[in-house]
Structures are given as C-alpha cells and as structure tokens.
Amino acid sequence: MTKQKKEDPRAIRSKQMLKKATVDILIENPNISKLTVQKISQRAELNRATFYLHFIDIGDLLKQLVHDIFDDLLLEMSPTLYVDDINNKDQLIAFLDYFYKHRKIFAVLFEHPGFKKKVQMILKDSIVIKRERKSKETEGTVLSMDILASSILGIIMWWLKDGVHFSSEYIASQIIELYR
Helix, strand or coil, X not given: CCCCCCCCHHHHHHHHHHHHHHHHXXXXXXXXXXXXXXXXXXXXXXXXXXXXXXXXXXXXXXXXXXHHHHHHHHHHHHHHHCCCCCCCHHHHHHHHHHHHHCHHHHHHHCCCXXXXXXXXXXXXXHHHHHHHHCCCCCCCCCCCHHHHHHHHHHHHHHHHHCCCCCCHHHHHHHHHHHHC
C-alpha cells in the first residue's frame, strides 16, 4: 500500500502566487504571446527556478490555470445541477455571481475559442441533466440543448463585456425566460 505524499504548503503557495501573477498580467494585457516566465516570476516575486519547479513551461501553467477555473466552475454549478426546479433563481444567481466575481479573467479567456467551447459543453451537460431529472416534458416546442447552451453563454459573455451594470438577479430572470 502506497501512501500519497502530502504537498508542501510552501509549494502550494508558490504555485498559487505564480497562477495569480499570470491572471493579473493577462488582465492587464490579454495577449498570451507576451507572457514570459520572467514577467510571471517577477510579478509573483519568485525566481525563475521556482517557476520551473512547478511548471514545465508557460503552456503547462496556463493548462493548469484553466483546469483550476473549470474545477471551480463545476463546483459552483453543481448545486444548480441537482435542484429539481429548472427555474431555481437563487442557484442561478449564485452561478452568475461566480462569473461576475471573475469577470476580468473570463473576458480574457472567452477570447479563445477552445475555452468558449468547453464552457458551452458544460452548460449543455447541465441542461441535459436538468431535462433528464424533470419527469414530465411540457408539450410544445423545447429548445435544442445546443441552442439553449449557446444562448446562455451568449448572455453571460454579453453581460460580462457590455452589461455589467445589470444585476445577476436581472440576468438570471432573463435566462429563466429562455426555459419557458
């Protein structure tokens, strides 16, 4: 039986500092090609050797950063996935608040088609789960899951870019209207 080695708290803190520095730099200048190990290390107030202790290269750091964001997003979405009422506004508001809280990094990440596609897939999967949990389908036209996921993603992207003056409550009520 092998014991899993616990990660050193200093290593965890260093990784977090490097990831935060990367996010801060990307918020200031969303051009990923301008990222360098030197810039990231300087912003994190760590040396380059520390960077290479934790990451192979900038691509590895970005991959881990995006994985962290998706893990957080899925964790934030999980309460909404298991609520029987598809129109549960409180859960939807909590989900939207997560996007609002991290709107600056999402604005940068949404510029990359792969990220946008992954978020759309997550939304579509949540719609599938909700529809499967809903025992009775209402008669009439039900929007395609792809159309609904794209619509929700479009609303969120518009809100974070141009509509931040609207509250998450208002945006939630607009999304709920899509389900009707």
